[in-house]
Amino acid sequence: MTMTLRALLGATAALALTGMAMAETTEITVATVNNGDMIRMQGLMDDFYAKNPDIHVNWVTLEENVLRQKVTTDIATKGGQFDVLTIGTYEVPIWGKQGWLVSLDDLPEDYNKADLLPAIAGGLTVDGHLYASPFYGESSMVMYRKDLMDAAGLTMPDAPTWTDIEKAAAAMTDKSKEQYGICLRGKAGWGENMAFLTAMSNSFGAKWFDMDWKPQFDQKPWADTLAFYLHLMNDYGPPGASNNGFNENLALMQQGHCGMWIDATVAASFVTGKDSTVADKMAFALAPDNGLGKRGNWLWAWSLAIPAGTQKEAAAKAFVNWATNPAYLELVASKEGWANVPPGTRTSLYANPEYAKVPFAKMTLDSINAADPTHPTVDEVPYVGVQFVAIPEFAGIATEVGQQFSAALAGTTTAADALAAAQELTTTEMTKAGYIK
Amino acid sequence: MARKPTTAAKTTVTLLAWGIGLLIFFPILWTVLMSFHSEGDAIKSPWDMLTSVWSFESYAEVQTRSNYALHFFNSVVISVGSTLLALAIAIPAAWAMAFVPGRRTKDLLMWMLSTKMMPAVGVLIPMYLGFKNMGLLDSRLGLVAVMTLINLPIVVWMLYTYFKEIPGEILEAARMDGASLRSEIIYVLTPMALPGIASTLLLNVILAWNEAFWTLQLTTHDAAPLTQFIASYSSPEGLFYAKLSAASTMAIAPILILGWFSQKQLVRGLTFGAVK
Numbered sequence: 001m002t003m004t005l006r007a008l009l010g011a012t013a014a015l016a017l018t019g020m021a022m023a024e025t026t027e028i029t030v031a032t033v034n035n036g037d038m039i040r041m042q043g044l045m046d047d048f049y050a051k052n053p054d055i056h057v058n059w060v061t062l063e064e065n066v067l068r069q070k071v072t073t074d075i076a077t078k079g080g081q082f083d084v085l086t087i088g089t090y091e092v093p094i095w096g097k098q099g100w101l102v103s104l105d106d107l108p109e110d111y112n113k114a115d116l117l118p119a120i121a122g123g124l125t126v127d128g129h130l131y132a133s134p135f136y137g138e139s140s141m142v143m144y145r146k147d148l149m150d151a152a153g154l155t156m157p158d159a160p161t162w163t164d165i166e167k168a169a170a171a172m173t174d175k176s177k178e179q180y181g182i183c184l185r186g187k188a189g190w191g192e193n194m195a196f197l198t199a200m201s202n203s204f205g206a207k208w209f210d211m212d213w214k215p216q217f218d219q220k221p222w223a224d225t226l227a228f229y230l231h232l233m234n235d236y237g238p239p240g241a242s243n244n245g246f247n248e249n250l251a252l253m254q255q256g257h258c259g260m261w262i263d264a265t266v267a268a269s270f271v272t273g274k275d276s277t278v279a280d281k282m283a284f285a286l287a288p289d290n291g292l293g294k295r296g297n298w299l300w301a302w303s304l305a306i307p308a309g310t311q312k313e314a315a316a317k318a319f320v321n322w323a324t325n326p327a328y329l330e331l332v333a334s335k336e337g338w339a340n341v342p343p344g345t346r347t348s349l350y351a352n353p354e355y356a357k358v359p360f361a362k363m364t365l366d367s368i369n370a371a372d373p374t375h376p377t378v379d380e381v382p383y384v385g386v387q388f389v390a391i392p393e394f395a396g397i398a399t400e401v402g403q404q405f406s407a408a409l410a411g412t413t414t415a416a417d418a419l420a421a422a423q424e425l426t427t428t429e430m431t432k433a434g435y436i437k
Numbered sequence: 438m439a440r441k442p443t444t445a446a447k448t449t450v451t452l453l454a455w456g457i458g459l460l461i462f463f464p465i466l467w468t469v470l471m472s473f474h475s476e477g478d479a480i481k482s483p484w485d486m487l488t489s490v491w492s493f494e495s496y497a498e499v500q501t502r503s504n505y506a507l508h509f510f511n512s513v514v515i516s517v518g519s520t521l522l523a524l525a526i527a528i529p530a531a532w533a534m535a536f537v538p539g540r541r542t543k544d545l546l547m548w549m550l551s552t553k554m555m556p557a558v559g560v561l562i563p564m565y566l567g568f569k570n571m572g573l574l575d576s577r578l579g580l581v582a583v584m585t586l587i588n589l590p591i592v593v594w595m596l597y598t599y600f601k602e603i604p605g606e607i608l609e610a611a612r613m614d615g616a617s618l619r620s621e622i623i624y625v626l627t628p629m630a631l632p633g634i635a636s637t638l639l640l641n642v643i644l645a646w647n648e649a650f651w652t653l654q655l656t657t658h659d660a661a662p663l664t665q666f667i668a669s670y671s672s673p674e675g676l677f678y679a680k681l682s683a684a685s686t687m688a689i690a691p692i693l694i695l696g697w698f699s700q701k702q703l704v705r706g707l708t709f710g711a712v713k
Contacts, residue, residue, distance in 0.1 A: 275475075
């Protein structure tokens with residue numbers, strides 16, 4: 001046998017072996033959003049590969065709205081582009097009902113389903129089946145400047161009322177120093193101002209629909225909600241608030257321009273983090289109420305789900321189990337500290353004495369527990385969801401309603417006109433969709 | 438005889454031109470400036486940001502987190518590939534429309550242009566299903582085909598306009614000298630229309646490079662171009678301006694440099710006719 005022939009045979013054998021090794025590796029594609037916890041997970045993949053050497057993960061990180069549109073198209077057409085999806089509590093009940101998601105009831109025993117926080121698991125369960133596994137959960141709460149409250153001679157109760165909030169906002173406002181008593185979302189969008197206003201309206205006794213799916217913007221509780229919100233923002237809020245969403249308010253808070261900010265609990269780690277100029281002056285309280293039995297806080301969980309069309313269900317389940325297993329929380333804690341552990345998903349995390357030392361841990365848990373997605377409002381309603389209504393039409397309708405309320409904040413329309421327009425457009429859309437006969 | 442412009446008028450026009458130029462360029466300039474700061478500094482007031490520490494921190498993080506080379510390669514393949522394919526189809530099409538027009542040529546041109554007026558999202562589902570059935574989702578080949586079809590009306594229109602300015606007699610003379618149709622297009626028409634073809638090529642490479650609807654919808658990982666690389670740095674919860682700016686700068690830099698070097702040809706091709 002000549003040297004050339006031997007070399008050729010050797011190369012062929014090597015190629016065949018490589019091919020066999022590659023054939024044994026299952027590649028899965030995970031669609032995710034660009035959030036700190038998600039990015040941190042991508043940096044910890046060595047642990048996953050050590051435990052699952054036969055699975056390779058391709059990440060597709062996208063902006064939230066792009067991701068939502070793309071994933072919806074893919075799942076509706078059974079495109080099969082993704083094996084694991086990062087979705088929120090709004091999509092899970094709708095997609096679960098449609099049969100678009102794989103049930104996660106059979107995850108291994110060490111996943112410990114019973115350990116999931118009941119409020120979070122409840123929002124991801126449809127007809128008794130878990131359709132998504134929470135990666136991190138959040139509610140909303142009051143984040144305030146304790147130094148400014150002390151200077152004003154005020155104390156923020158752990159469970160404040162809206163009257164307490166108004167009093168504190170007035171005391172902390174000094175517009176000559178660009179210091180505003182309260183910063184709230186004003187940018188239009190179902191996940192922006194409407195997330196805040198819908199949660200706030202629950203505490204005022206308002207609701208989106210009555211039991212016959214008739215819109216309720218023409219009722220007094222919604223008028224009270226919007227009037228109080230506009231009063232707070234016009235008198236004690238920053239200028240141009242109708243353009244402010246989560247990130248704009250985060251920037252204002254970190255630079256010391258806000259006395260209070262009511263927003264996602266996940267923001268607590270940002271306002272006490274290295275980029276914040278007021279990190280050591282921050283304190284936290286539950287979202288306010290009006291004594292009606294419901295607080296103005298929401299409930300959200302970014303969760304991992306498996307689309308029904310995937311050809312790689314076993315590998316996808318192995319990944320979901322790894323990423324949302326209690327062991328993952330310990331992995332993050334060991335590498336990056338307890339403050340960086342994805343919050344709001346497991347009871348055991350909050351029973352951990354190490355995690356209890358994190359300043360915002362207890363308030364996050366209390367806030368999550370204070371929200372009930374299955375009974376979100378004072379009166380009975382035909383829908384689930386705290387800051388949203390889990391029907392496919394909601395995102396479109398709420399974005400349009402959000403534009404009306406944002407315009408009222410900007411001063412280009414009145415509160416009464418905004419509510420009338422919201423009532424009209426919601427009635428039209430709900431009639432078109434067949435909810436109102 | 439035309440009056441000579443005064444020095445004051447010249448200065449005013451120069452200042453005005455610079456002012457407008459700067460205004461148009463400002464968003465890009467600010468993006469580049471923000472990319473050299475930390476996330477915390479990028480959200481400060483403009484003056485505070487400019488006087489804070491400058492660093493390559495955001496670029497380093499973007500490099501670590503993303504596979505820039507893969508996205509860049511995909512962008513080059515998709516934009517150059519689709520432009521060349523579009524030219525190969527459009528040159529003969531534009532020749533036919535310019536030199537042997539039929540009764541419906543004008544209508545055909547208008548119809549081609551009208552397809553650009555349809556909102557892309559209107560055909561998303563049929564396109565997605567078609568791509569899925571043909572196995573073209575997340576493939577460079579699929580994206581080259583889509584970009585070719587999307588930009589074809591513009592390429593045909595631009596070439597048609599240039600070809601119309603070439604006197605038909607020159608082509609007739611070539612034919613009388615025995616040139617075949619193929620030789621006529623390759624050896625006579627194309628060299629004469631070269632500035633126009635070059636500017637069409639450049640403009641379409643830029644259009645395909647910047648296209649952000651289909652490239653985001655039809656790719657996931659393997660064929661994802663730089664538009665997806667940028668989209669991955671926007672965050673709903675958390676500061677992202679500096680990293681997004683760094684990613685944007687890295688994505689637009691190649692096409693900006695290409696535009697810079699070829700601006701003379703681009704302007705010439707867009708403003709002068711074929712034989713002037």
